[in-house]
């Protein structure tokens with residue numbers, strides 16, 4: 132019941148200003164976002180990799196309507212990629228640390244030529260990732276951006292075929308999108324979807340979303356691409372493992388992905404079982420929208436969060 136209001140608040144600039152300026156206790160934010168600086172996130176990455184996990188880093192910030200902010204985001208990615216590379220934390224296509232990028236953070240939401248600016252900025256990040264020996268995955272945002280994001284993906288893949296895509300099982304269109312993207316070399320992250328979407332385009336019932344997730348998984352696992360199974364749902368993890376062996380997938384020909392701070396013991400259990408597991412680590416000061424989406428998935432954390440707003444840092 133709280134999911135929709137929380138997701139609506141996640142897009143409110145007024146509430147964002149209010150919440151971000153309050154002395155939020157480090158606790159709840161830090162449980163999902165390990166740091167604000169390049170230095171802090173590189174240290175968190177090194178620690179996850181030492182535990183046998185892979186990493187995808189996300190420099191927080193979305194819905195940017197300011198060219199300079201978009202450029203500053205590109206610069207942050209270039210800096211972190213250089214640092215990861217110099218610390219030996221990027222190794223090959225499915226190993227080490229890569230980055231995840233929200234196109235709305237690098238210009239897609241600009242009023243006139245947003246798609247063009249986002250494409251050029253994404254190219255700059257892909258170049259930096261390639262120089263560092265690693266890859267970029269384009270996060271997927273709300274459904275009004277899906278066509279634009281997939282179109283930018285197609286353009287990017289002409290020069291950077293290793294660029295990953297994200298598809299959201301809650302959208303009616305996604306099974307078809309999985310078919311279109313299940314080709315050799317195509318890295319596709321499948322998640323349930325984190326935005327507040329209307330009935331016309333998305334399943335509203337959790338069971339329908341889960342059923343769609345399984346149908347999409349089958350398409351991706353049966354295809355020629357590299358599926359990235361992003362979920363914390365114990366049932367879906369189990370189904371994915373048995374489907375992977377049914378489709379003859381060897382460990383290393385697909386991977387599991389989970390968010391930093393969510394089910395860390397399960398992440399390590401899967402690694403011990405021989406699976407490839409990548410942890411998505413967000414960092415930076417723009418944690419508001421990300422945190423609200425995590426609270427919407429787990430409203431039990433809301434009272435903890437509200438208490439933290441009135442306690443000292």
Ligand SMILES: Cc1cc2nc3c(=O)[nH]c(=O)nc-3n(C[C@H](O)[C@H](O)[C@H](O)COP(=O)(O)OP(=O)(O)OC[C@H]3O[C@@H](n4cnc5c(N)ncnc54)[C@H](O)[C@@H]3O)c2cc1C
Pocket residue numbers: 269270271272297299320322323324325326361362363364365388389390393394410411424425426428429
């Ligand atoms: C690596 C990764 C990348 C993602 N990228 C995108 C993206 O690009 N676009 C997008 O729309 N969405 C993205 N998501 C978010 C995704 O769409 C879901 O909103 C999110 O993963 C929750 O769904 P779930 O599959 O874990 O299942 P759920 O049914 O939400 O959760 C299953 C179980 O996981 C645990 N859990 C889930 N959320 C939390 C939480 N916040 N705190 C504590 N425990 C929790 C609980 O035990 C819960 O019962 C991504 C998720 C992951 C893991």
